[in-house]
Amino acid sequence: MLLVLNTILKIRLRESAADGTHAKISGHVSEGCDASILLDDTNDFKGEKNALPNRNSARGYEVIDSIKADVEKACPLTISCADILALAAREAVVLSGGPYWQVQLGRRDGLTASESAANAQLPSPFEPLDNIVAKFLAKGLDIKDVVVLSGAHTIGFAQCIAFKNRLFNYKGSGQPDPALNSSALPDLKTICPNQDSSNSNLAPLDSPSAYRFDNVYYTNLVRRTGLLESDQALMGDPRTAALVKAYSMNPYLFYNDFATSMVKMSNIGILTGKDGQIRKSCRFVN
CATH class of the missing domain: 1.10.420.10 (Peroxidase, domain 2)
Structure with a gap:
């Protein structure tokens, strides 16, 4: 956990504007908090990065990649991208002057992603409030x-x-x-x-x-x-x-x-146990 924090601090010194993006990526949950948003497109699926609600708001992917690379050097296949994303969101908020909350670890990473699911399930800035509320309710939020x-x-x-x-x-x-x-x-x-x-x-x-x-x-x-x-x-x-x-x-x-x-949201649709995997790279399944 200290390694994650130190990496974010290093990135913050280089580019302070990136801090807020971790919380925003963490908030773009379609299937669940399984780091599916971090997957690049493949021949088998079109991922969530280019979904309309993500295209102009979810950023900072390279920061998460940097953290994951450092984590893999120290502890290979130990900390999932989903956990890194949850931790990075928390630390970005704290470093920007916001509150601290406990992040429960043990999430595993999803094996696929869906642009169409993200388009259907994520709110966009052009939607009426009733639609946004309905999408939150569908995820167990209120x-x-x-x-x-x-x-x-x-x-x-x-x-x-x-x-x-x-x-x-x-x-x-x-x-x-x-x-x-x-x-x-x-x-x-x-x-x-x-x-x-x-x-x-x-x-x-x-x-x-x-x-x-x-x-x-x-x-x-x-x-x-x-x-x-x-x-x-x-x-x-x-x-x-x-x-x-x-x-x-x-x-x-x-x-x-x-x-x-944030605690509620970070526990939506998580994978644990033998479900999913711990990715070597957040951009691709193993």
Whole structure:
């Protein structure tokens, strides 16, 4: 475990922007927490990396590869990619100023992945809240977990293509999204001008503290400056708005609930015992 932490520290010094990506990869669970998201495409299957919900948000694969390589040198075929992913998510949050939680080890790695399953089961930033809640419920999570785990957007960035429709032509109106505070428009339009060449530009999910784990994400939602439509929707629904307000006023409540929800999520669909395997490389089955 110390080796994993030391590797993440080394990577953080080289590229601090990568920290938030571990938590996001861990949150992109389709079949279960079996590290299937880390598998590259093969002749037998198309993996999850290029699924629409992952394409513009799940990043940091090379960081996990680096950690796995160091772990294999020290302890071959001992620690699974699934466990590394769970540990990396926790340490990335802690290093960014967020809460600590216990990570139970013993997961094994899946033998396959499915782009179509990821497309069907993972939420996208363009989906209505009801769809997102239904996908969480299907995994044994609840509507509170939707609000809590969305708080992972307190760190990291989103590509302009994920929200640019809100800035210029929301639902064909020729106008910005009325749910977006107009005060946020000038900066966002500077980052994401209305042209295709800006689609891959990055904007902070949680301005102005995109590198720090805090409760500003929720404060932004209360102020109607949430970046993604799916995020701002949490403030527009009476089932979730009260919790958004509570987290905006009490960061410690958010930290405690986030740790609890991460434990729940990290135990979804895990493989143990003789199921699956411990991969030598997270990108390929043995």
